[in-house]
Amino acid sequence: MTSNDSSKLYRDIVCPFCSLLCDDLSIRNSSEKLSLERHGCPKAVKGFERNERKVRPAIHGESVELEVALEHAASILKTSAQPLFAGCSTDVEGSRELLALAEKSGAIVDHAHGEGMMSNTLVLQSQGWITTTLAELKNRADLVIFIGTDAVTQYPRFFERLIWDQASLAGLKRNARDIVYIGEDLNSKAGVSPKGKRPSVLKCPEKEINETVSVIHALYKGLEVQANVIPARRLSALKKIVERIKTAKYGVIVWDASEFSATDGDAIIQSISSLIKEINQQSRFAGLSLGGNNGGLSFINVCAWQTGYPSRFNYNQGYPAYDPHANTTKKNLKNKSVDSLLWLSSFDNNLTAPRTEIPTIVISKPSRKYAKEAEVYIPIGTPGIDHSGNLIRTDSAVTLPLKKLRKLGLSSGSEILKKIRQMM
Amino acid sequence: MLTRLKGGIIYDPTNRVKGKKRDLYINDGKIVKKPGKNERVHKTIDVNNKVIMAGGIDIHTHIGGGKVNIARMMLPEDHQQDPVWANSVTRSGSGYVAPSTLTTGYRYAEMGYTSCFEPAMLPVNARQAHMEMADTPIVDTGAYALLGNDDFLLQLIAGKKSQNLINDYVAWTMHASQAMAIKIVNPGGINAFKFNQRKLDLDDNNSFYNLSPRKILKVLARSLHELGVPHPLHVHGCNLGVPGNVDTTLRTVDAMAGLPIHLTHVQFLSYGTEGDRKFSSGAAHIAEALNSNENISLDVGQIMFGQTITASGDSMMQYKGSVHAHPDKWVCMDIECDAGCGVVPFRYRDKNFVNALQWCIGLEIFLLAKDPWRIFLTTDHPNGAPFTMYPHLIRLLMDKSFRNDMLSTINKSARAASILDSIDREYSLYEIATMTRAAPALSLGLKDRGHLGIDACADITIYSEHENKEVMFSSPDYVFKNGEIVVKKGKVVSTPSGSTHVVKPDYDASVEKHLKKYFDRYHSMKMSNFKISDDELLGYGRESLVTHPCKPN
Secondary structure (H helix, E strand, O other): OEEOOOEEEEEEEOOOOOOOOOOOEEEEEEOOEEEEEEOOOHHHHHHHHOOOOOOOOEEOOEEOOHHHHHHHHHHHHHHOOOEEEEEEEOOHHHHHHHHHHHHHHOOEEOOOOHHHHHHHHHHHHHOEEEEOOHHHHHHHOOEEEEEOOOOOOOOOOHHHHHHOOOOOOOOOOOOOOEEEEEEOOOOOHHHOOOOOOOOEEEEOOHHHHHHHHHHHHHHHOOOOOOOOOOOHHHHHHHHHHHHHHHHOOEEEEEEEHHHOOOOOHHHHHHHHHHHHHHHOOOOEEEEEEEOOOOOHHHHHHHHHHHHOOOOOEEOOOOOOEEOOOOOOHHHHHHOOOOOEEEEEEOOOOOOOOOOOOOOEEEEEOOOHHHHHHOOEEEEOOOEOOOEOEEEEOOOOOOEEEEOOOOOOOOOOHHHHHHHHHHHO | OOEEEEEEEEEEHHHOEEEEEEEEEEEOOEEEOOOOOOOOOOEEEEOOOOEEEEOEEEOOOOOOOHHHHHHHHHOHHHHHOOEEOOOOOOOOEEOOOOOOHHHHHHHHHHOOEEEEEEEEEOHHHHHHHHHHHHOOOOOEEEEEEEOOOOHHHHHHHHOOOOHHHHHHHHHHHHHHHOOOEEEEEOOOHHHHHHOOOOOOOOOOOEOOOOEOHHHHHHHHHHHHHHHOOOOOEEEEOOOOOOOOHHHHHHHHHHHOOOOOEEEOOHHHHOEEOOOOOOOEEOHHHHHHHHHHOOOEEEEOOOOOOEEEEEEEOOHHHHHHHHHHOOOOOEEEEEEOOOEEEEEEEEEEOOOOHHHHHHHHHHHHHHHHOOOHHHEEOOOOOOOOOOHHHHHHHHHHHHOHHHHHHHHOOOOHHHHHHOOHHHOOOOOOHHHHHHHHHHHHHHHHOOOOOOOOOOOOEOOEEEEOOOOOHHHHHHOOOEEEEOOEEEEEOOEEOOOOOOOEEEEOOOOOOOHHHHHHHHHHHHOOOOHHHHOOOHHHHHHOOOOOEEEEOOOOO
């Protein structure tokens, strides 16, 4: 940290706006206004440089003192027969407090990205997988296959930091890395190497991805595949991919469960996992799952260590009762099986609370919309901007520390949740 | 507040107190001397003829960090069979083999344990490991950082850098990850697996670095010795689980040439290849090696029959073992040029020859080892069995007729292949107090834990003597943590936070010049964000940070 008369520069700052958690940003604070000076991406600029409006706590659209809003939130939860805690977008500290309050309230808990994360979890719980992490990918992978995702749309610096920065501990030669895309509407521009080597792009509609992965598996095992199962052109392209897989020293398949539809996400991931396990009988290959933005990875990890379950449980009977299919935000609101909603959101302003008639407590970044619409609204700051904290990265291997960079007097989600709990 | 525990029978091996009836006094979280006549005793607790020991210390239990959390996530069926309700004192959670953090803390305390040490913390994953342990109430915690498969160290050794530079790096890692010791797992093998090597014996070479496990082990064992870290290098050796690995283990002991090491969960590394099934007990050889080499200590890693899950940093051997997964699901992971992990559920069956003999091998090692100061009671939770099986294990060690009853129910061929029924030894309460309290405290450098002398921390467990030792050790009458009653009649009554124990050897900070370059060039994070400060650690919710001194050189 350096300072001059009017501003401070913070180095090695962690960006909390996607689960890649780049930690090399330089952020300047000039009179409590932040600007991104070095590294980062459009998401980071938007996140760090946003000017938060001053919004007061409110009940039914009327400004109130914080204490009054907290009391009201506590009274809603006390009288609610079955609360739902959704959004759950916060850091590790917020997740811990959210669970403490959920337990006391007898609530169901589900993260905003519960659908995608659960596709992964269901595979973990049924067959498991072989995975890798960002630094392994960067140093080791000579073949990277993107299935159903281009990575850059949601994780803008993925290629800059992990694919084309080819410093390698494993003796991987510059430009030796091959990139393959399987999917549709993918932005494959980032897959062109700095020297102009082009990626292989296999266009494949999402509904055919699972079958395509299975065909790769069959070809890898040396089984005959009838050309009429898939188009002949695709079959010959797949044969080439399989040959490359066989020569790879360390291959990685990247996917993002949130980009698969909820109905067949776990089936696709299961096929990917089976293929990777098969290849490992001969050579090394691993998966890398992207996802869990908005604190999602932190939330399911805290849930797992505090309860044994990666979210989607109900505390109503006094213990965490896990049901990944029943304890979802969507189904419970649709079936009117909950009678209050607590929505927590502390990173992305576009992550919006579902519309519902039931009493809603919104705890989020300053929002005039929620101050007007929610039964109770309480503004909070952003972890890594307004207060310190921790977030767990997309590969679940690394937790990075978040720093407080400015003073706008915004509380953290964990402080607010704790105060509500103490009033219960 | 001065409290008297009146009339208890004290077992305190550190102070050579062997079942002596004596009052104990507690003040301000410490054990204090008998007050003078004019001093007021505020509270007297009648513990007449009850057995008093220091709080139990588990030197090797996987309670926090990424692989444990994968194990938790993988096993909803395990948790659903053992739901834990919240009450006015404790929070909810779940068991059984991979319990939630909160439940872990309560269950350890309810068993009379007050300190638990996570033995396999990946430095890169240290934050999460410490945060999980911060959510493990009551018990003190600490962790051993994993080295020996990290590319930075292997580069240093392969590049023939000085031992001093290596020592600086080891010490730096302990500071950065807030560790209290160093563990090595399958030396060089986890790294070799990333280059598709499937086996690495003591004198095989990691193909990329041209380094053998022997070389890596010697460098690290020497490093800890020279740094004066109280606990010696904590070694999970080569060829874990492979028949014939007893030879590798014995050669590892020889390779140390007197340098101190701790061999962990040695049961899994004590297999011979004799007999029709080419699987036999190497326990006698291991016990002999322990008995004749004072530089060696070990913990057993006893297996118990039933369902559990194995969670290990040894991705190479866990991958190999994944064919035995039950239920059939498993995870392997390569992690951040640092290490790896493998998580494989497993069911040990008493009618299965191999599993039954594994059970015998662990017990044979316990019973043939002569010095309880150098052998510690573990199940390598959850790998051999969940820690909640300790009272049962203690009964097996203390009660020969019970042990033989159990032995008569297991696989017949395994029974015939084991010498267990010919061993008459029964552990005494004093020996149990040694191996579960005094000895681990001494090994870890915890000067004021594991005993009941003046100024010791008042972590105390009080049991009612019972013929059935499993009953006795399952449910203490009282457990005190820092002088506060946390358990009464086997139930948690208070849930204070524990402390984190660390060791911080001196080092030359110029090692950071090398490290910063390494991080900037190869890593996925900045060196500054890798390091965990004291304030940050305390911020996770720990009572305090206890720093233990190194031994003078």
